[in-house]
Amino acid sequence: MCQFNQKNNIDSELIYLQDNAGVLLGHKFVTPIKVGLLTVTIAYFLFTFHATFTLSWIGEWEGLPEPLYTWIFLTDTIAYIFLIFRFLASAIALATVILYIAKKDFPKTKLYRLIQLILIFEGIYWIGLLLSGIWGIIPTDSGFSLLISTGIPCTFSSIAIPTALFMLAVKLKPDKPQKQAIRWGLFAGIFYVFAFWLSNSGMWIITVLDKGWSLFSQYPELIPSFAATLFGLLGLAMFLIYFAKTSWQIERIQDLKVGTVGAVLVALGLYYLWNYMTWIFFGGWTEWYAWFLGHNLDLWLLALPILGLPLLFYKQKSEENSN
Secondary structure, three states: OHHHHOHHHHHHHEOOOOOOOOOOOEOOOOOHHHHHHHHHHHHHHHHHHHHHHOOOOOOOOOOOOOOHHHHHHHHHHHHHHHHHHHHHHHHHHHHHHHHHHHOOOOOHHHHHHHHHHHHHHHHHHHHOOHHHHHHHHOOOOOOHHHHHHHHHHHHHHHHHHHHHHHHHHHHOOOOOOOHHHHHHHHHHHHHHHHHHHHHHHHHHHHHHHHHOOHHHHHOOOHHHHHHHHHHHHHHHHHHHHHHHHHOOOOOOHHHOOHHHHHHHHHHHHHHHHHHHHHHHHHOOOOHHHHHHHHOOOOHHHHHHHHHHHHHHOOOOOOHHHHO
16 A cells, blocks of 8 residues: 555556546556455445345245234335346446456446446435335334334435435536536435434444443443444534535536545445444344344445545646646
């Protein structure tokens, strides 16, 4: 990484931005950013592939009383149908990255169309959570627990994230000004992190309500996870709002602060990686891990630091040198 930081290596391996797509690539076939980008898309594809073709959830509503039977059947089935769109998005993303890295002259128009298709399919996936959100908001015997773990997070995610992704897809065009695309991209980032904060915090709250605060004396290694979830993710979302405010007037994608983007990716990825590794090394199965490891379709984000670190240490060329 120190060698990567040196100006000679940067000048020989990296270009400033290519094809206005917002993806930093190098002249050489293998660079840290290329490796990171490919790794993240592989993780995105593999985790989604596993979720799509794991069908053990079918029939889990059997034996449940009404109306729980109907709600579980409907929410699981509809969410799975919409999950197929994320699987398509992940497959297209992986193919696009491989082609973009391997092919010297990848057509700009085709690249933008593929990115738009990925954004649209990913947005459709999130719409599938709307019924779960409605279920969580409607008064039931589960009450508060279902509201904060499902109702609020799923309702917010199914509306805010697709809206931002669809608008980004509309505004992201090679022959159009980039200012609006940048703004909607920033909105999408904020909405994603805020959605992660809502869902993960909700699960932590109901875990503590069920187990009590003695859980942390029994498993002290969970304290950093609890704090990172309730306060860390919220802080990251607030920082993204600040970053969006300071980047609001940026006209070109290549003028965004790449190091700041890298820092956000590293922070978000380490959150998921820490929680995953904590269970591997310390164990202690709780409602929190049942959610985080068993029902969390965003675990692929643990690969983000592999891309975020090269971006964090990337030294942008000055306007004078780039010309």
